[in-house]
Every structure is written in C-alpha cells, then in structure tokens.
Amino acid sequence: MKNAQSKNKPNAIRQFLSSVKLAIVLLILLAIVSIVGTVIPQGQGAVEFAKTLSPAMFRFLSTLQLFDMYNAPWFRLLIAFLSLNLVVCSINRFPSTWKRFSAKPAPDRSKPFENDSMEDFLEVSVNGDKASKRVEKILRSNYKNVRQKTSDGNHYFYGNKGRFSYFGVYVVHLSVLLILVGGLVGSFFGFEAYVNILEGEKTDRVIIRKTMRPLNLGFEVRCDKFSVDFYKTGTPREFKSNLTFLVNGKDVRTNDLLVNHPVEFGGITFYQASYGSVAGKEARLRIDKKSNKPVSSEKTVKNNISYPFPGGEGTYQVIDMRSDIMHLGPAVLISIQPKIGKPLEFWVFKNHDAVQKKLPPPMLASPKFNPEAFSPYRFSLTGLETVYYTGLQANRDPGVPIVWAGCFLMVSGLFVTFFMSHKRVWVRVLTRRTKTRIEVAGTTNKNPVGLQSERHKLISSLKNEFGKKD
Amino acid sequence: MDSSQILSYTTFVYFGAFMTYLLGMVMNRAVLSRLGTYLSLLGFTAQTLAIIFRWVESYKMGIGHAPLSNLYESLVFFSWTLMLLYLILEWRTKNRIIGPFVTPLVFLAMAYASFSPNISSQIQPLIPALKSNWLISHVITCFFAYAAFALSLGISIMYLLKRLDTVKKNNLFLRLIPSTAILDDLNYQMIVIGFLMLTLGIITGSVWAHSAWGTYWSWDPKETWSLITWLIYASVIHARLVRGWKGKRIAILSIVGFACVLFTYFGVNYLAGLHSYAKK
Numbered sequence A: 001m002k003n004a005q006s007k008n009k010p011n012a013i014r015q016f017l018s019s020v021k022l023a024i025v026l027l028i029l030l031a032i033v034s035i036v037g038t039v040i041p042q043g044q045g046a047v048e049f050a051k052t053l054s055p056a057m058f059r060f061l062s063t064l065q066l067f068d069m070y071n072a073p074w075f076r077l078l079i080a081f082l083s084l085n086l087v088v089c090s091i092n093r094f095p096s097t098w099k100r101f102s103a104k105p106a107p108d109r110s111k112p113f114e115n116d117s118m119e120d121f122l123e124v125s126v127n128g129d130k131a132s133k134r135v136e137k138i139l140r141s142n143y144k145n146v147r148q149k150t151s152d153g154n155h156y157f158y159g160n161k162g163r164f165s166y167f168g169v170y171v172v173h174l175s176v177l178l179i180l181v182g183g184l185v186g187s188f189f190g191f192e193a194y195v196n197i198l199e200g201e202k203t204d205r206v207i208i209r210k211t212m213r214p215l216n217l218g219f220e221v222r223c224d225k226f227s228v229d230f231y232k233t234g235t236p237r238e239f240k241s242n243l244t245f246l247v248n249g250k251d252v253r254t255n256d257l258l259v260n261h262p263v264e265f266g267g268i269t270f271y272q273a274s275y276g277s278v279a280g281k282e283a284r285l286r287i288d289k290k291s292n293k294p295v296s297s298e299k300t301v302k303n304n305i306s307y308p309f310p311g312g313e314g315t316y317q318v319i320d321m322r323s324d325i326m327h328l329g330p331a332v333l334i335s336i337q338p339k340i341g342k343p344l345e346f347w348v349f350k351n352h353d354a355v356q357k358k359l360p361p362p363m364l365a366s367p368k369f370n371p372e373a374f375s376p377y378r379f380s381l382t383g384l385e386t387v388y389y390t391g392l393q394a395n396r397d398p399g400v401p402i403v404w405a406g407c408f409l410m411v412s413g414l415f416v417t418f419f420m421s422h423k424r425v426w427v428r429v430l431t432r433r434t435k436t437r438i439e440v441a442g443t444t445n446k447n448p449v450g451l452q453s454e455r456h457k458l459i460s461s462l463k464n465e466f467g468k469k470d
Numbered sequence B: 001m002d003s004s005q006i007l008s009y010t011t012f013v014y015f016g017a018f019m020t021y022l023l024g025m026v027m028n029r030a031v032l033s034r035l036g037t038y039l040s041l042l043g044f045t046a047q048t049l050a051i052i053f054r055w056v057e058s059y060k061m062g063i064g065h066a067p068l069s070n071l072y073e074s075l076v077f078f079s080w081t082l083m084l085l086y087l088i089l090e091w092r093t094k095n096r097i098i099g100p101f102v103t104p105l106v107f108l109a110m111a112y113a114s115f116s117p118n119i120s121s122q123i124q125p126l127i128p129a130l131k132s133n134w135l136i137s138h139v140i141t142c143f144f145a146y147a148a149f150a151l152s153l154g155i156s157i158m159y160l161l162k163r164l165d166t167v168k169k170n171n172l173f174l175r176l177i178p179s180t181a182i183l184d185d186l187n188y189q190m191i192v193i194g195f196l197m198l199t200l201g202i203i204t205g206s207v208w209a210h211s212a213w214g215t216y217w218s219w220d221p222k223e224t225w226s227l228i229t230w231l232i233y234a235s236v237i238h239a240r241l242v243r244g245w246k247g248k249r250i251a252i253l254s255i256v257g258f259a260c261v262l263f264t265y266f267g268v269n270y271l272a273g274l275h276s277y278a279k280k
C-alpha cells in the first residue's frame, strides 16, 4: 500500500500514529511486557511470591502494578495505543486501497506485455473479429469486469480476479479490534463465579471470584446426582452432575453437566469444574469389648443419636463426621456419656493403623485420639457414608460471541491476505496478414507464481477453444 | 515390538538422514543428498506407522485417545509434522539443501522424546478436561505452526550463512545455498503459514479452555507465551512492509520467534500454570 497522503500536507501526529514502524514497536513492546507478566506471578500466585521479596522490591513492583499487570491501566493504555494505531492506519490507507480496488485499467495497455516472456501467445487462422468473440466468451466465464476495446482491427481485453483480496488485511485488522472489544465487554458486563452443591441439595446463589461476594441467580440449581468413575490407576475418567434448574420452585429443565460440556441457563453458563466429598449422616462402627469372653458387635449409627453400650455402662453417640480430617482420611468424633464418671470425646479414624504411623507422638499419647479411651471398649470405624458435592463454575460473558466473531474474521482475513491475490490479465487479439495472433499478459499485487499458473491456465483454455494442442 | 520401540529406531534413521544430507552438502555429492531423502522417507513412514500403532494400542488398553496427550507424544508429533512439512518443501522446491538445516531438529526432538530419563513413553489415561476435539485441533494446529516456524528458523540460518558467503566469497558448500532473495521469500512463506496455524492454534485452544474452564483467556503462562510468539511473528510480517527491514532483520526476528516457540513449548513448564499436563 502506498501512502495515501499526497494532497494535504502530512500531519505529523497522524503520520506517526499511522506508521507501521510504530505498530512493530508496539507489538514487540507488548511481547516484552507480557514476558514480565509470566515471570512475576500474577493474581493469586502473587501473594506467595510477594512474601519472598524484600520490602523495597515489593514496593517497587507494586508501584509499577506488576502483580496484576494485565489489568493495570498502563497495560490497557498500551493496547489502546495499538488500537489507535490500527484505526488511524486503516483510515489513512483506505482511500488508496479503494482506488486500486475500483481501478479500471485500459484494455489496450501495452506495459504488461513488455515484462512478459513472449511464450504466452498462440496463432490461429480464424479471422480477428470471430476470434475475439470466442476469446471474450472464455474471458467472461473466468474473470470479472471484462472490458474490451477495438482499434485498427485489433481487439483488446482486460479482466481480473480476486480484487476483493485487498480488503483481507482490513478484515484482519478489524478482527483484532473486535476481539479487544469483546474482551472489554466481558470485563464490564460479565462475571466469573463458583458454587459447590451437595448431591441432593439446591442453591440460588454463587460466589463471584473477584470480589468473593455472593450473587443471587434469580433461579435455583439442584444437583440431583453426582457421579464419577475412575481409571484403574485411580485418576478420574469422567465426572458428571445431573442438574435441575428451578424457577419459582418449579423444575424447568434437567441437564447432564460434564467436563468440557457446559450447560447454559438463564444467561449463565455452568461448567463442571471440580468435585469433592463430605461425610453424610451415617457411620458404621465396630465395638470390641475386651474381657475374658471378648464381645464384638458392628452397627450402623446415625449422627447425633445416642446408643447404649451392650453392658449398660452408659451411652455413646457420633457427634461429628468428617470425610477427611487433616489429610488423614475419614474420621468420626465419638462422645461418651458413662453412667459413672466424666463424659469424654475422642476421634476414631477409619485407617487407624496407617494413621498411628503418621501422628506425632504428643497426639498419639492424647486420649483425644485413642479409640480405647473408654476401656474396656475399643471403637473402630469401618464405614462412613459420604456425599459428593459438585463444584460448578458459573459465568456470564456477553463478550464471548464478539470474540468468536473476531476469531472467525481473523482466520478468514488471514487466509484471504496470505493466499489470495488480485490477478489482472490483458489479452490482445492482433490481426496479422494471414493469421490472428492472441497474446496474454498479466500483473498481480503479490504471488507471482500464482499469476504464472493463472496465465498458463488461460492460455491452455484458449488453445482448447481454438483446437490447438498444448 | 511396541510403538515406542519403533520410534526409538526412527530416531537413528533420522540421524542417518541428517548426516547424509550434511555430507552431501559439504562434499557436494548429489548421491548422498538423495540418500538423505530416502532415509527421511523411511523414517517418516516408520514414524507414521508407529503413531498409528500407538493409537490402536491405547484403544486396546481401554483408554483410547489420539496420541497427542503428553510430552512424549507431543515431541513425536512435532518431529512428524516437521518432517512432513520439510518433505513437502523439498518436493516443491526440488532442492535438498534445506535438509541439513532442518533434519537435526527432527532428530533432536525424537532423541529427546526417546532417550530423556524425564520423559515417560507410557500411554497414559486422559483426565476429563483433556477429552475434547477442540484440544486435538489445538494440538495439531499448534504443532504445524511450530513446524513451519522451525523451517523458517532453518532457512533464516541459511540466509545468515549465505550473507557471510557474499561477504567472504567462494566458500565451497555455501555456494549450493540458493540466493538470499529466494531464501527471504521462502522464509516469509513459512512464517505466513506458521502464523496462520498459530492463530488457529490459539483460537482452538481458547475455545477448548472456554468449554472446559469457562474462560477463553486467563493469561496463564503457556497462553501468554503463545501470544508473545504470535506478537513476534506479527511484527515480522509488518517488518516486511517497512523498507530496509528485509532479509537480515527478518532472519534474526525469525530466530527470536523460534526461541519463543521453544520457550512456549518447554520453558513454560518451569513457570506454573494450567497446562501442567505438559510436565510429564
């Protein structure tokens, strides 16, 4: 593209803002500052990182807003500058592109023929006027805007192809802006939130990640069922929630939610993000009585309900159930009301033997972790009901369609700019004494190889038309 | 014989291809260079079969998925795409001189995959987040981009060597390298293909992230590094439009660009992020 500023005196600021040099500098600058952002942890990771810094260093980096760089005003300013550069440049160059797009070069130009090797011609014994009719037919079926001129018994043609490719680059540049706009729309009008729902329960609120504030959805989500299955190695293969959406307490829609298969309801998109389990309301306990005649019983007990000891020594009840406590696995807290003496409480782990090895000695010695604290009874936890909860991500981002549109335009635009070109061909039908000579020439804005094959194609279809072999 | 065994033999075949291409260039023997092509084709065929076998093996193990899921498989796939693009280029340009500059990369990727103690060649099951057709398109487009950029790197190195030649003159083996104008043109073509593919790669990656996590862009280090790479190559494309930025500067920028590719691929594992699957 030539610079389109010839008439007006070039305005220095506009010149600067439209220069490709500035674009290169800005692109490289953006690349460099982005590197900084990957070296200094951003957002949540920044807190940990900041602890390792000296106070002076910390102050320096936080003054430059380097802990949340991509949201920092100066970073946005850089992007705004790039956009401005893009807009000014496009506006500046558009008129000259338009001129080239709508140019109507004379059919009888001779310049294109000067550079070409003179292999691209054929001689036929049909008279010039008739030959030119047939040439025109071929040109019209292969090219656009075919124009013709006749002078001195010679016929001149012009045709072209792919002039729309001039706009490919504008589409690419527009798509960059569109993606940026989509991002802005998302950051102004969207949110990212999360919520955990126990299997069987429902909620009408989610927690916004950025502010940690709750947000009322305006409808309810219930997790009817959560299921997960595993590979032999123990890593999860697939997990899935059956969700029901309720409006005014009534079921409206039921969906399966899987990883990579989000579900939308009421303008909010739900993603299967994580899962976990918590203890339910039932545990299975084995109680061994040490004596001359050992007695052992096993029984399913409910949370917060007292059960009598078989020997009538008092009652016990489970007052807390945890699916995982201190990373030591499932445990229940047992409270004992003896007939005589003080009540006591202690934890019983499911993996008792393994836990014994891991607990530090002071804790081992404590009656709080001794399943035999109420002798002669010894408690073992053999089972614990667990309930899954599903971890959902709930987002709204009205910018997404704009971003996808931008992406689509970018790829199409790149394709057009890189692989298409404006090909212009001239054909002249010259009447000689006995024969008629047909010559072909062409020009292109890029891709000379493509032009060459274009000319070969045209020549061979002309040869076909006039019954000549290649 | 299982697929990873075939792949480690392929490594040696590619090494042979590299050596014969190199000798062919240095000694100016067309026969040797032609042998390089044959070895490359042999290696490429074996590698293609091995990739297919691996795919079948994963289905036999009951954890079927395209072999693109861990560092081992991605390295194998990278060398496969690079070899494919190189062979197409050799066939299109009818010139074997780029061989000695590209095949070492093919060989190194395979050698790293096969012989590094940190890389497991086992077929691993996919975690749910990685089960996505978008992810497969993402990996394929990214690796075609990386391969095109690797070719551009090879061509850029040739370009810089050739320039040395025009300064010093009559150096034997550099004479075979095409003129700087042809190299510059070829280099740009590779960058353009790589840029288009990288754009597609970033977009498909975003679509995948959007369906898996709900955000199409989260500035995680791997994403950011692919953007950095993209920005560098975008500046290369524009640099062509400014007078005086042809040739040498493009070649240097292309080398910088490929360094970014390498960092996006490997270096990022030293920074934390979502793409942790690349760790092993």
Ligand code: HEM
Pocket (backbone or CB within 6 Å): A001, A017, A018, A019, A020, A023, A082, A083, A085, A086, A089, A093, A169, A172, A173, A176, A414, A417, A418, B234, B237, B238, B241
């Ligand atoms: C990230 C942002 C950008 C992308 C992805 C992008 C992409 C492209 C592409 C693919 C081309 C076509 C090159 C070719 O014809 O081979 C191009 C050309 C061009 N770009 Fe950009 N560009 C960006 C930013 C900018 C900016 C900020 C400017 C501001 C001056 C700019 C100015 C130009 C100009 C003047 C051309 C030449 C147009 C022509 O040859 O007709 N670009 N750009």
